[in-house]
Amino acid sequence: MRVIQLEVPLDDDELVTGARAGDLGAYDLLVARHTASAYRTAVLLGAGSDAEDVIQEAFVKAYRKLSRYRGESSFRAWLLAIVANETRNMHRSRSRRDGLVLRAAAANPESQIAEDGAVGGVLAAERRATLVRALRLLPVKDREVIVCRFLLDLSEEETVTMLGWPRGTVKSRTSRALAKLRALLDREEVRHG
Amino acid sequence: MDELERELRGLTEWLDTPAAPDVADRVRARLAAPARRRRRWRYYLAVALVALLVAVLPPGRAALADAVAGLLRFSGIIIGTSSAPISPTGSPSPLPSQRPASLHEAQGKLRFPIRPPTKLGPPEQVLVADVDGTGSYRVVTLLYRGGALRVDAFDGRLDPVFQKQAAGPGVEWVQLDAGFAVWIGGPHALAYVDRAGTVRVESARLAASTLIWEEAGVSYRLEGDLTKGEAIEIANSLD
Numbered sequence: 001m002r003v004i005q006l007e008v009p010l011d012d013d014e015l016v017t018g019a020r021a022g023d024l025g026a027y028d029l030l031v032a033r034h035t036a037s038a039y040r041t042a043v044l045l046g047a048g049s050d051a052e053d054v055i056q057e058a059f060v061k062a063y064r065k066l067s068r069y070r071g072e073s074s075f076r077a078w079l080l081a082i083v084a085n086e087t088r089n090m091h092r093s094r095s096r097r098d099g100l101v102l103r104a105a106a107a108n109p110e111s112q113i114a115e116d117g118a119v120g121g122v123l124a125a126e127r128r129a130t131l132v133r134a135l136r137l138l139p140v141k142d143r144e145v146i147v148c149r150f151l152l153d154l155s156e157e158e159t160v161t162m163l164g165w166p167r168g169t170v171k172s173r174t175s176r177a178l179a180k181l182r183a184l185l186d187r188e189e190v191r192h193g
Numbered sequence: 194m195d196e197l198e199r200e201l202r203g204l205t206e207w208l209d210t211p212a213a214p215d216v217a218d219r220v221r222a223r224l225a226a227p228a229r230r231r232r233r234w235r236y237y238l239a240v241a242l243v244a245l246l247v248a249v250l251p252p253g254r255a256a257l258a259d260a261v262a263g264l265l266r267f268s269g270i271i272i273g274t275s276s277a278p279i280s281p282t283g284s285p286s287p288l289p290s291q292r293p294a295s296l297h298e299a300q301g302k303l304r305f306p307i308r309p310p311t312k313l314g315p316p317e318q319v320l321v322a323d324v325d326g327t328g329s330y331r332v333v334t335l336l337y338r339g340g341a342l343r344v345d346a347f348d349g350r351l352d353p354v355f356q357k358q359a360a361g362p363g364v365e366w367v368q369l370d371a372g373f374a375v376w377i378g379g380p381h382a383l384a385y386v387d388r389a390g391t392v393r394v395e396s397a398r399l400a401a402s403t404l405i406w407e408e409a410g411v412s413y414r415l416e417g418d419l420t421k422g423e424a425i426e427i428a429n430s431l432d
Binding site: 036060146 | 197198200201202204205207208210211213214215216217219220221223224366367368372373
């Protein structure tokens with residue numbers, strides 16, 4: 001059990017060492033291994049249809065910055081920080097409002113009804129749609145921390161690296177964001193109920 | 194974990210995230226110029242590695258594994274970070290058939306463009322070295338400050354050209370506009386691997402602080418009494 005826990009992080013570090021010495025084959029493996037979570041991160045942070053460009057750019061930049069990665073966090077968290085940054089840059093350069101993507105990414109409630117085949121299913125689908133709407137209304141930083149901690153399921157430590165905030169800020173921002181989300185949900189319930 | 198947190202975690206699977214695209218090939222292509230060169234190097238490196246091990250290892254002594262682990266390969270230059278000295282071959286200058294040339298003449302005899310750093314201006318003297326059968330030279334050296342500051346450039350697609358011997362802690366990676374570079378902050382032994390694969394050590398002196406980098410397929414080595422910051426500024430100013 002111990003061995004398995006140790007092997008995973010060591011593996012990335014070995015590949016990083018290889019890539020840093022110019023071994024592009026090692027870097028290929030890192031790209032392949034982290035494409036899925038990088039892509040998911042870009043989409044959930046609002047990159048939308050540009051997510052593919054964003055992660056491509058992020059991987060190229062990460063390679064060039066590899067000498068600055070000191071291994072104080074996991075490679076994944078370090079990479080995701082670059083992805084998050086690229087996503088923000090993209091918004092800035094195209095002056096687009098972020099967060100609109102959760103709408104496009106939200107599950108289509110109709111398609112779930114058939115599967116669930118019950119009134120409970122309809123209600124659950126409605127609740128999810130409400131949740132997505134509420135998320136979209138959150139301020140950017142609140143939404144980012146919710147995306148990191150719950151949708152991407154990152155640890156507190158990884159979130160610290162990824163957003164570049166102090167640990168205390170991650171903690172307080174998380175609880176504040178949850179409180180705001182709750183308030184938004186209550187309002188929705190009242191309006192619909 | 195409260196109900197809302199559970200709901201948020203559960204929401205993930207209901208979000209319609211498209212399947213992740215395969216970007217590995219495109220990323221690779223973007224990093225392509227160095228990739229092609231590096232792949233070709235591997236063949237040459239194996240050859241040069243043998244030469245280096247012969248040079249570095251006192252017979253029957255230092256462990257092979259240690260010597261291999263202490264090697265850093267970068268941009269056509271092999272840096273040995275073990276403390277064992279390169280055994281000198283007795284050659285007074287490491288660069289074979291080195292001779293002065295004008296900048297214009299030198300350019301005509303090289304397969305890559307000469308790009309003097311704009312921070313340094315035109316070189317005081319230009320040297321070319323290691324000619325092949327067709328009259329084409331392999332290395333160009335630009336001299337400044339009466340020869341105290343020098344820039345060596347060579348086609349990075351060729352085999353490893355220089356070998357350096359430096360103690361581990363003095364060697365570090367630094368960031369340039371064009372990518373990353375290796376900085377060696379102190380005096381170290383320098384050897385040149387000629388076309389025949391012979392390791393030629395300059396026995397007369399130790400190399401000063403050196404920055405090694407590559408740009409557009411050409412490898413550069415800047416040597417002189419410089420701080421790391423100065424060296425990086427010069428390297429970022431290639432014409």
